[in-house]
Amino acid sequence: MAIDVAPRADGPADTPVPQRDWWRDAVVYQVYPRSFADGDGDGTGDLMGIGDRLPALAELGVDAVWLSPFYPSPQRDGGYDVSDYCDVDPAFGTLADLDRVVDVAHAHGLRVIIDLVPNHCSSDHPMFRAALAAPPDSRERARFHFRDGRGEHGELPPNDWQSHFGGSAWTRVTEPDGRPGQWYLHLFDPTQPDFNWDSEDVLTFFDEVLDFWLARGVDGFRVDVAHALVKAPGLPDWGGRADGASSPGFPGHEAPMFDQPGVHAVYERWRERLERWGPDRILCAEANVAPLERAAKWVRPREMHQAFNFAYLHAPWDAVALRRVIDESLAAFGGVGAPSTWVLSNHDVVRHATRFALVDAAHVAHGHGFRADTPLDPERGERRARAATALMLALPGAVYLYQGEELGLPEVLDIPDDQRHDPYFLRSGGAVVGRDGCRVPIPWEAHAPAYGFNGSGSSWLPQPAQWARYARDVQGAEPTSTLALYTHALATRKVLGLGAGxxxxxxxxxxxxxxxxxxxxxxxxxxxxxxxxxxxxxxxxxxxxxxxxxxxxxxxxxxxxxxxxxxxxxxx
Structure with a gap:
């Protein structure tokens, strides 16, 4: 499991001269690599394309770029099934391409945050393959959650936990001798086994992963499913929702797979490690817990710097609800000396220009996609999206933007079933639409192949015909466009110090x-x-x-x- 953490030899590993607590009021732009820009024309976005398009993000006025996973992966869950934490998937390029992205970003005054996926890995990861080959009670299996099954012959899962993508959170293995064997835990897809963070091997492994990327000059990590690493002792049954949200009789704070006290020791360890590399490297938690007072625990002194504000992300277009969540956010995060973060869209939810276009809010399905026949008022959605953005960018704290929202992109609803990739759709047999609609490659030039996503016209998800009207070159020439609004608002926010206000x-x-x-x-x-x-x-x-x-x-x-x-x- 040793990882080479030496700074790369082909270029400087130094980051720009640090500014004091730059992250407190930063605007961070999320790049979903498959859908941002495709440098080699094969239809899948890549690091070469990202590097070429970074000047446009500097011109937009953001402070940092967050890259969703680019690691080697079978891509069964959009790259969140990692088979090698210290390399680049050939579909996205090479480590040299990643180094170029970091260098170009720093040259344009942008910091680089990368996704880290510590709750689970791919079933193709060497550590999990070694666990499958090892016997029960081995050190290799202790790195994951292997358990004997219940029932007379171990034919039943060890507990009743359910996967986020549907079905049991347990899969039974066939032992090397061909017998039905133990079960392993996966809160997501069966190809995403959960690490056991009680294992010292896992702790040490991720220490080395952090050092590997910090040595290459990255400025921080967005930590995926940060609240799930540590499970309750004994893995007790849980009759509530798979995502840990509260339901009748099952309050979310009792969910045994989320927000366990021991998880905070992991992030204290990581915070100490980051500070060895300088005070400007940061951690941001994807910790979907409620209420906000619980979320604020992740950003107490000596833990993480930021945590995503899911309460704000999911707030309806309603003045009373928005004021409540703004007040609660500022009080909860401010109470531990941390900034609040604000976000309207990301790669896991329906784009807000479409959410706000709903005619009937009852059509919302946990954010995992709308059907093509969902009643919408697109004009109202666009107006509300622009108004919501102007409101958000005036709030004190940090902001996260999702690629394409500065163009006013709506959700793509009419992707043919045979071209969808999201495991939510695939594992539910189409009952859940999934997240592909917010992941369609974004338009850069109205009259170019694939709208400038690449030069070949190929696209891993189909781009709709109306994408031309949203293209960056069209909006860049229009002073009243959504792009113009974002550019003006970000510049004004910075000049007037609203993020630090x-x-x-x-x-x-x-x-x-x-x-x-x-x-x-x-x-x-x-x-x-x-x-x-x-x-x-x-x-x-x-x-x-x-x-x-x-x-x-x-x-x-x-x-x-x-x-x-x-x-x-x-x-x-």
Whole structure:
């Protein structure tokens, strides 16, 4: 399991001169490598394409890039089934290509965060193959959760846990002598066995993985399923939801596969390790736990720097709900000295331009895809998405953007069944649509092959005909485009220091209006279906052109105004 952590020989491993706590107000742009840019034209995005397109992200005005997995993988779950943690899958390029991405990013003032998947690996990983070949009670099997089955002949799973992708979370193996044998745990696909973090071998292995990438100059790690590493002793039965969310009779905080106290010792160990490489390397947790006070535990001093704010991601377009989650976020994260993070879309949920277009919220299916016949109002979705973005970018804290949202991309709903890849769809027999719709390769040039995704016209997921209107070159020439809104908002956010600011609510007469002051800016968001009064001397930003007219703010619109000196506004 030894890993070479020497800095690469072909270029500098140094990162830019660190800024103090850059991550507290950073805007991080998520790149899903298969769908961002394809440098070799084979239809799958790659590191060469990412390196070529990084200048566009610097021009957009983000601070860092987060790369979803690019490791060697059978790709049974979009690369989150890793077979080698210290290399690059040939589909994406080589380590030299990754080094180039890091160098180009740093040259443009961008930091690089990479995905780390420590809860599980691929069943093709050498450590798991060794476990299959070893006998029960061996050191090799102790690196995973192997258990004898229940029942007279061990024919039943060791407990009742269910996989996120459907079915049992246990798979029985055939032993080397051909007999039915033990079972192994996989909270996700059967090809993704869970590591056992009680094993010192696993702890040491990931120490070496961290060092390997830090030596190559990466600036941090987004940690996948960060709340699942440690399981409850004895692996007791759990009759609740597979994802650990609360359900009648099964409160989420009792889920035995998530948010166990021992997991925090892992991240304390990792934080100490990162700081040996300098104070500017960071950890961000994908820890989908509730309430927010639980999520804040991940960013206590000496643990992680950031944790994704799932409560905000899943909040509806509703003023009362949004104010509640903003208040709770700032209180919970601020209470442990950490910034809140804000996010509207990622590779696991329906794009927010489509979520906000729902005619009937009852059609939401846990974020795992909408069907092509879902009733939508696309124009309303686009307006609300722009308003939500303008609201989010005015909040203090860090922000995560998902590739293509700056173009206003909607979810692709009509992907043919035989071209879908997501295990949610495949393992459910199509009952769950899955996440392919938010992973379609993004459009760069309206009139180029594959809309500029590559030069060959090939695309691993089909791009819709209407993608041309969203292309970056078209929007770059249009001053009222969604791209123009993002670019202007990000620049203004940085100049006025909104990410490092503070929030003070302002009383609004309308219950569907949110109003607050952050530094020099008064932010007003109208979530109602009618215009509301909004008068100020200077408009700084409008979510749509003409959002403010004759002293009124249009429905589903957000505006930033220059805050009056001394504010003179009523707190509320």
């Amino acid at each position: 503070s929030l003070r609510w302002v009383r609004a007469d309308e219950p569907a209006v949110l109003a607050f002051v952050n530094g020099e800016v008064l932010v007003v968001a109208n979530l109602s279906d009618h215009p509301v009064p909004a008068e100020a001397d200077e408009i700084v930003l409008e979510s749509v052109p003409g959002a403010v007219s004759d002293g009124l703010l249009a429905p589903d619109a957000t505006a930033w105004f220059r805050a009056p000196a001394g504010t003179g506004l009523t707190e509320g």
